[in-house]
Amino acid sequence: MNQYSTSKKAPKTSRGRQTREKLVQAAEIEFGERGFYEAAISGITQRAGVALGTFYVYFDSKEEIFRALVEYMGRLTRGWIAERVAESPNRLTAERRGLEAFIDFVRGHRNLYRIVSEAQFVAEDAYREYYGAFAAAYRDNLQQAGERGDIRDGNYDIWSWALIGMNVFVGMRYAAWEDSLSSAEIAASITDLIGSGMSRGEAS
Amino acid sequence: MNQYSTSKKAPKTSRGRQTREKLVQAAEIEFGERGFYEAAISGITQRAGVALGTFYVYFDSKEEIFRALVEYMGRLTRGWIAERVAESPNRLTAERRGLEAFIDFVRGHRNLYRIVSEAQFVAEDAYREYYGAFAAAYRDNLQQAGERGDIRDGNYDIWSWALIGMNVFVGMRYAAWEDSLSSAEIAASITDLIGSGMSRGEAS
């Protein structure tokens, strides 16, 4: 299983791989700006600088390139975050760095939200896999942190989804929609919340 | 400003209001099942039991009824939650009840997610208003709880979006996608997380 997953149309030469890559990157812009249905294949091929027919050399349909794009964005995002979270001294620091990285990523890929959330209709399985992959990785990290005694016990499955949701919504509001606050400020505020909770310490 | 907002086509009689209401409810199903673009006006009118042309008596376009639907769902959701959160003894209890109510709501309106998130492309302003209204209400609640000394200080704006994100994602995963866990269980796990945080209590 490679990055071309199930397609019968995988490129065989490096020239072909380049063209396919150009198409996927053009699709990021076209789908991001116009949404799946308003996006035109001709828009993608124009942006990629190839002829309309070339599209069908590499993809069977509009839906197929969209799926490929969602997977591509997922790999890109997870890779970017994993790199910047690596070797954090503890889970809370990893959370902070992860959110910072995510916000920075969104600021460089404004179309991420539109693309990913449209996958819900266009390719629901791709959508579930997208977040499922994040959740699985998150859960493992929490598990390990729990075993190290780094964090409290809890239902880490549920926690993972909750933490992803926080990241996604904070990213949407403060990175995709507006960027007056620095990623560090935002991440600090969130880390404070999930580190100590919102209750006052009186009961303990 | 009423629920028909800017439309020039507001119904004038109760017969008209009924027909319009039937159309919006049919739209919830049609848009929810097929998504905005695959949804057909004829599908909406058939479900509502009226003729195709009747649609244009009440709405100028497919987009307009979609906007109306998003607003309608927002009012419905907020109303439902507010009712079940009212008169909670403290903020954490309110959080728990709110999430429980939300999960139950989603289980009765499986199409909520598809509709709301598709609004991102179809009617971005309606989408922002949808979550903006939630966030504003949330922020006010946190503010009041903070003033009462019920919760710690923090950036309540950011916290609001984080908490909404948690609710949305947990609801998606455990209510829209799967419902093996009870809303009470889920809410308890989340309340635990946001109440006390994930750090162990050693430092304090």
Add this chain to the structure above:
DNA sequence: TTAGAAGTTGAATATTGATTCATGTTTCAC
């Protein structure tokens, strides 16, 4: 050098469904 595999081209096809509109029906104030 060359065959054929891989890649490229863009005009033509074919389907789909949103919106219009001319006509018919119901309601009700007077």
Add this chain to the structure above:
DNA sequence: GTGAAACATGAATCAATATTCAACTTCTAA
């Protein structure tokens, strides 16, 4: 009882674009 406003109807229009395809070009192994 009547006229007008409100409401309801569904066949016809029309624009948009995903996909196909037959011809052409580039590359590479032997």
